[in-house]
Amino acid sequence: MINNIVFISDTHVGCQMGLCPPRVRLDGGGYYQASNLQRKVWDYWKHFKNKVIPDFTKSEPFTLVHVGDCCDGVHHNSTTQITQNKKDQANIAYEVLAPLREKAARYFHIRGTGAHVGPSGELEEGVAARLGAEPDDQGNHARWELWLNLNRKLIHVSHHISGTASSSYESTGVYREMVEAFTHAGRSGVKPPDLIVRGHRHRYFKTDVGRIVVVVPGWQLKTPYVYRIASGRAAPPHFGGIVVRSGSKDPLYTRAKIYEIERPREVKL
Numbered sequence: 688m689i690n691n692i693v694f695i696s697d698t699h700v701g702c703q704m705g706l707c708p709p710r711v712r713l714d715g716g717g718y719y720q721a722s723n724l725q726r727k728v729w730d731y732w733k734h735f736k737n738k739v740i741p742d743f744t745k746s747e748p749f750t751l752v753h754v755g756d757c758c759d760g761v762h763h764n765s766t767t768q769i770t771q772n773k774k775d776q777a778n779i780a781y782e783v784l785a786p787l788r789e790k791a792a793r794y795f796h797i798r799g800t801g802a803h804v805g806p807s808g809e810l811e812e813g814v815a816a817r818l819g820a821e822p823d824d825q826g827n828h829a830r831w832e833l834w835l836n837l838n839r840k841l842i843h844v845s846h847h848i849s850g851t852a853s854s855s856y857e858s859t860g861v862y863r864e865m866v867e868a869f870t871h872a873g874r875s876g877v878k879p880p881d882l883i884v885r886g887h888r889h890r891y892f893k894t895d896v897g898r899i900v901v902v903v904p905g906w907q908l909k910t911p912y913v914y915r916i917a918s919g920r921a922a923p924p925h926f927g928g929i930v931v932r933s934g935s936k937d938p939l940y941t942r943a944k945i946y947e948i949e950r951p952r953e954v955k956l
Contacts, residue, residue: 689792690937691744692837694929696754696846696886697905699803700783701776703767704908705759706732711769711779719769724908724948731926731946732906736787739944743930751791752833754886754903755799755846757784758810762802767910773810780814788818796820796829799846800887837931840881840939843868848885848902854922861885861892861900869898881939882931890925891945901941903929908948923947 699705706728707721721729740749758776759768770776788794796815798808805811808829815829823830833844849860864883872879882899889905904925914920926946933939 688838688935689748689750690838690932690934691747691749692835692842692931693740693744693749693751693791694754694844694884694901694903694931695751695787695906696903696928697756697799697889697907698753698780698783699756699759699905699907700780701768701770701773702759702907702910703769704910705769706783706906707769707779708782711775711782713770714772714775727948728906728908728926728946732783735928735944735946736790739928740787740790740930743942743944744932748792749790749930750793750795750835751788752795752835752844752884753784753797753815754844754884755797755811756803756886756905757796757799757814758804759907760803760805760810763912765911777810777814777817781817784814784818794818794820795833795835795844797833797844797846797886798829798831834880837939838933838935838937840933841878842882842884842931843880844884846886848887850888857890857892858894861894861902862896865894865896865898865900882941884929884931890922891927891929891943893941893943899939899941901929901943904943904945923950 707725709721757780761771798811811829820828835842869879886903891904892902894900904927927944930942
Protein backbone atom coordinates (compact mmCIF):
# COMPACT_ATOMS: atom_id res chain seq x y z
CA MET A 688 0.00 0.00 0.00
CA ILE A 689 1.25 3.48 -0.91
CA ASN A 690 0.45 6.17 1.65
CA ASN A 691 2.58 8.98 0.21
CA ILE A 692 2.49 11.20 -2.87
CA VAL A 693 5.36 13.55 -3.75
CA PHE A 694 4.46 16.54 -5.94
CA ILE A 695 7.03 18.60 -7.85
CA SER A 696 6.37 21.21 -10.51
CA ASP A 697 7.74 23.83 -12.88
CA THR A 698 11.33 22.64 -13.21
CA HIS A 699 11.70 24.64 -16.46
CA VAL A 700 14.74 22.68 -17.55
CA GLY A 701 16.51 24.42 -20.43
CA CYS A 702 16.19 27.91 -19.00
CA GLN A 703 19.22 29.71 -17.58
CA MET A 704 17.12 30.18 -14.44
CA GLY A 705 15.67 26.64 -14.47
CA LEU A 706 16.74 23.49 -12.68
CA CYS A 707 20.05 22.29 -14.11
CA PRO A 708 22.90 19.95 -13.19
CA PRO A 709 26.31 21.62 -12.81
CA ARG A 710 27.38 20.64 -16.35
CA VAL A 711 25.31 19.40 -19.29
CA ARG A 712 26.24 18.36 -22.81
CA LEU A 713 24.47 19.99 -25.75
CA ASP A 714 23.63 18.65 -29.21
CA GLY A 715 26.57 20.38 -30.89
CA GLY A 716 29.06 18.70 -28.60
CA GLY A 717 29.65 21.67 -26.34
CA TYR A 718 28.75 22.02 -22.68
CA TYR A 719 26.76 24.42 -20.55
CA GLN A 720 28.07 25.25 -17.07
CA ALA A 721 25.37 26.09 -14.54
CA SER A 722 25.48 29.53 -12.92
CA ASN A 723 26.29 29.98 -9.25
CA LEU A 724 22.60 30.45 -8.44
CA GLN A 725 21.64 27.39 -10.46
CA ARG A 726 24.21 25.40 -8.50
CA LYS A 727 22.63 26.64 -5.29
CA VAL A 728 19.21 25.49 -6.47
CA TRP A 729 20.74 22.19 -7.56
CA ASP A 730 21.96 21.68 -3.99
CA TYR A 731 18.39 22.31 -2.80
CA TRP A 732 17.15 19.74 -5.32
CA LYS A 733 19.60 17.10 -4.08
CA HIS A 734 18.62 17.82 -0.47
CA PHE A 735 14.92 17.54 -1.28
CA LYS A 736 15.45 14.30 -3.21
CA ASN A 737 17.86 12.60 -0.82
CA LYS A 738 16.87 13.94 2.62
CA VAL A 739 13.42 15.55 2.66
CA ILE A 740 11.48 12.90 0.75
CA PRO A 741 12.74 9.98 2.91
CA ASP A 742 12.03 12.04 6.04
CA PHE A 743 8.52 13.16 5.04
CA THR A 744 7.53 9.72 3.70
CA LYS A 745 9.16 7.85 6.60
CA SER A 746 11.18 6.03 3.92
CA GLU A 747 8.02 4.30 2.76
CA PRO A 748 7.07 3.82 -0.92
CA PHE A 749 5.72 6.89 -2.66
CA THR A 750 4.01 7.97 -5.87
CA LEU A 751 5.71 10.82 -7.73
CA VAL A 752 3.75 13.41 -9.72
CA HIS A 753 5.29 16.15 -11.86
CA VAL A 754 2.66 18.90 -12.11
CA GLY A 755 3.90 20.31 -15.42
CA ASP A 756 6.33 22.58 -17.27
CA CYS A 757 9.22 20.17 -16.97
CA CYS A 758 11.01 22.06 -19.78
CA ASP A 759 11.16 25.76 -20.61
CA GLY A 760 10.66 25.39 -24.36
CA VAL A 761 10.96 28.31 -26.79
CA HIS A 762 8.51 31.02 -25.84
CA HIS A 763 7.52 34.70 -25.86
CA ASN A 764 10.56 35.76 -27.94
CA SER A 765 12.70 35.04 -24.88
CA THR A 766 16.48 34.74 -25.03
CA THR A 767 17.01 33.13 -21.62
CA GLN A 768 17.26 29.50 -22.72
CA ILE A 769 20.45 27.48 -22.32
CA THR A 770 19.54 26.12 -25.75
CA GLN A 771 16.46 26.45 -27.90
CA ASN A 772 17.00 22.92 -29.18
CA LYS A 773 14.06 21.07 -27.64
CA LYS A 774 15.88 17.75 -27.92
CA ASP A 775 18.60 19.15 -25.67
CA GLN A 776 16.00 20.37 -23.18
CA ALA A 777 14.25 17.00 -23.12
CA ASN A 778 17.56 15.19 -22.59
CA ILE A 779 18.49 17.45 -19.68
CA ALA A 780 15.02 17.03 -18.16
CA TYR A 781 15.44 13.26 -18.29
CA GLU A 782 18.88 13.54 -16.66
CA VAL A 783 17.40 15.70 -13.88
CA LEU A 784 14.27 13.65 -13.21
CA ALA A 785 15.33 10.04 -13.83
CA PRO A 786 17.17 9.51 -10.49
CA LEU A 787 14.09 10.66 -8.54
CA ARG A 788 11.76 8.71 -10.80
CA GLU A 789 13.75 5.55 -10.04
CA LYS A 790 13.03 5.99 -6.34
CA ALA A 791 9.26 6.22 -6.89
CA ALA A 792 6.94 3.24 -6.85
CA ARG A 793 4.64 4.92 -9.39
CA TYR A 794 4.95 8.00 -11.60
CA PHE A 795 2.47 10.38 -13.23
CA HIS A 796 3.12 13.46 -15.34
CA ILE A 797 0.86 16.47 -15.94
CA ARG A 798 0.98 18.63 -19.08
CA GLY A 799 1.83 22.26 -18.41
CA THR A 800 1.69 25.52 -20.34
CA GLY A 801 1.53 25.39 -24.13
CA ALA A 802 4.05 28.20 -24.51
CA HIS A 803 6.64 26.06 -22.72
CA VAL A 804 5.88 22.45 -23.62
CA GLY A 805 3.91 22.79 -26.86
CA PRO A 806 0.23 23.49 -27.61
CA SER A 807 -0.64 19.85 -27.01
CA GLY A 808 2.02 19.25 -24.38
CA GLU A 809 4.10 17.27 -26.88
CA LEU A 810 7.45 18.16 -25.30
CA GLU A 811 6.10 17.06 -21.94
CA GLU A 812 4.70 13.86 -23.48
CA GLY A 813 8.10 12.83 -24.81
CA VAL A 814 9.82 13.30 -21.45
CA ALA A 815 7.01 11.55 -19.57
CA ALA A 816 7.12 8.54 -21.90
CA ARG A 817 10.89 8.23 -21.52
CA LEU A 818 10.51 8.35 -17.73
CA GLY A 819 7.87 5.62 -17.82
CA ALA A 820 4.93 7.71 -16.58
CA GLU A 821 1.73 5.69 -16.31
CA PRO A 822 -0.48 6.37 -19.36
CA ASP A 823 -4.05 7.61 -19.30
CA ASP A 824 -6.99 5.85 -20.99
CA GLN A 825 -5.88 7.20 -24.38
CA GLY A 826 -2.35 5.88 -23.94
CA ASN A 827 -0.78 9.29 -23.30
CA HIS A 828 2.02 9.36 -20.74
CA ALA A 829 1.46 13.04 -19.90
CA ARG A 830 -2.09 14.11 -19.16
CA TRP A 831 -3.97 17.36 -18.60
CA GLU A 832 -5.53 16.27 -15.32
CA LEU A 833 -5.27 13.43 -12.86
CA TRP A 834 -7.70 12.03 -10.30
CA LEU A 835 -6.01 10.03 -7.55
CA ASN A 836 -7.63 8.02 -4.77
CA LEU A 837 -5.31 7.84 -1.77
CA ASN A 838 -6.91 5.59 0.84
CA ARG A 839 -10.41 6.87 -0.08
CA LYS A 840 -9.24 10.51 -0.17
CA LEU A 841 -9.91 12.05 -3.59
CA ILE A 842 -7.21 14.26 -5.13
CA HIS A 843 -7.47 16.35 -8.32
CA VAL A 844 -4.26 17.47 -10.03
CA SER A 845 -3.85 19.91 -12.93
CA HIS A 846 -1.19 22.45 -13.86
CA HIS A 847 -2.96 25.77 -14.29
CA ILE A 848 -4.36 28.16 -11.71
CA SER A 849 -5.04 31.86 -12.02
CA GLY A 850 -2.27 34.15 -10.83
CA THR A 851 -2.22 37.65 -9.44
CA ALA A 852 -0.05 40.72 -9.73
CA SER A 853 -0.63 41.53 -6.06
CA SER A 854 0.26 39.48 -2.98
CA SER A 855 -2.89 40.88 -1.37
CA TYR A 856 -4.95 38.64 -3.65
CA GLU A 857 -2.73 35.56 -3.61
CA SER A 858 -5.44 33.50 -1.95
CA THR A 859 -8.22 34.51 -4.36
CA GLY A 860 -7.44 32.12 -7.22
CA VAL A 861 -6.64 29.32 -4.79
CA TYR A 862 -9.97 29.59 -3.00
CA ARG A 863 -11.75 29.94 -6.36
CA GLU A 864 -10.40 26.51 -7.38
CA MET A 865 -12.15 25.01 -4.37
CA VAL A 866 -15.43 26.79 -5.03
CA GLU A 867 -15.42 25.72 -8.69
CA ALA A 868 -14.68 22.11 -7.76
CA PHE A 869 -17.54 21.99 -5.26
CA THR A 870 -19.93 23.73 -7.67
CA HIS A 871 -19.32 21.28 -10.50
CA ALA A 872 -19.35 18.27 -8.18
CA GLY A 873 -22.71 19.41 -6.79
CA ARG A 874 -24.18 19.90 -10.25
CA SER A 875 -23.04 16.45 -11.34
CA GLY A 876 -23.89 14.69 -8.09
CA VAL A 877 -20.35 13.35 -7.59
CA LYS A 878 -17.90 13.55 -4.72
CA PRO A 879 -15.80 16.73 -4.61
CA PRO A 880 -12.04 16.38 -4.17
CA ASP A 881 -10.58 16.32 -0.68
CA LEU A 882 -7.39 17.88 -2.06
CA ILE A 883 -6.75 20.05 -5.13
CA VAL A 884 -3.15 20.33 -6.37
CA ARG A 885 -1.97 22.97 -8.82
CA GLY A 886 1.34 24.33 -10.15
CA HIS A 887 2.07 27.19 -12.55
CA ARG A 888 2.57 30.00 -10.01
CA HIS A 889 6.05 28.90 -8.85
CA ARG A 890 5.22 29.97 -5.30
CA TYR A 891 3.85 27.78 -2.52
CA PHE A 892 0.41 28.55 -1.18
CA LYS A 893 -2.11 26.51 0.76
CA THR A 894 -5.65 27.00 1.99
CA ASP A 895 -7.46 24.55 4.24
CA VAL A 896 -11.12 25.07 5.07
CA GLY A 897 -12.20 21.47 5.46
CA ARG A 898 -10.87 20.71 1.97
CA ILE A 899 -7.31 21.58 0.96
CA VAL A 900 -5.99 23.45 -2.07
CA VAL A 901 -2.22 23.60 -2.44
CA VAL A 902 -0.03 25.28 -5.05
CA VAL A 903 3.26 23.43 -5.55
CA PRO A 904 6.40 25.61 -5.65
CA GLY A 905 8.63 25.54 -8.73
CA TRP A 906 12.34 25.16 -9.37
CA GLN A 907 13.02 28.28 -11.43
CA LEU A 908 14.85 31.43 -10.42
CA LYS A 909 13.30 34.80 -11.15
CA THR A 910 12.98 35.47 -14.88
CA PRO A 911 12.74 38.83 -16.68
CA TYR A 912 8.95 38.45 -16.63
CA VAL A 913 8.84 38.16 -12.84
CA TYR A 914 10.59 41.51 -12.45
CA ARG A 915 7.73 43.11 -14.39
CA ILE A 916 4.95 42.16 -11.96
CA ALA A 917 4.35 43.82 -8.60
CA SER A 918 4.03 40.56 -6.65
CA GLY A 919 7.35 39.27 -7.99
CA ARG A 920 9.77 42.16 -8.01
CA ALA A 921 10.67 42.10 -4.32
CA ALA A 922 9.56 38.55 -3.49
CA PRO A 923 12.09 35.73 -3.24
CA PRO A 924 11.39 32.74 -5.50
CA HIS A 925 10.22 29.51 -3.90
CA PHE A 926 11.80 26.13 -4.57
CA GLY A 927 10.68 22.81 -3.18
CA GLY A 928 7.91 20.27 -3.21
CA ILE A 929 4.89 18.86 -1.41
CA VAL A 930 4.40 15.49 0.24
CA VAL A 931 0.84 14.31 0.78
CA ARG A 932 0.27 11.52 3.26
CA SER A 933 -2.78 9.54 4.32
CA GLY A 934 -2.84 6.15 5.96
CA SER A 935 -5.85 3.85 5.98
CA LYS A 936 -6.93 5.28 9.33
CA ASP A 937 -5.18 8.66 9.19
CA PRO A 938 -6.51 11.98 7.91
CA LEU A 939 -5.01 13.37 4.72
CA TYR A 940 -2.42 16.06 5.30
CA THR A 941 0.27 17.88 3.34
CA ARG A 942 3.83 18.87 4.22
CA ALA A 943 5.82 21.41 2.25
CA LYS A 944 9.54 21.95 2.03
CA ILE A 945 10.34 25.43 0.77
CA TYR A 946 13.78 26.81 -0.02
CA GLU A 947 14.58 30.44 -0.77
CA ILE A 948 17.51 32.27 -2.30
CA GLU A 949 18.82 35.15 -0.23
CA ARG A 950 18.09 38.56 -1.70
CA PRO A 951 20.89 40.42 -3.53
CA ARG A 952 23.72 41.94 -1.54
CA GLU A 953 23.12 45.43 -0.24
CA VAL A 954 25.20 48.18 -1.79
CA LYS A 955 26.55 50.49 0.89
CA LEU A 956 26.89 54.18 0.11
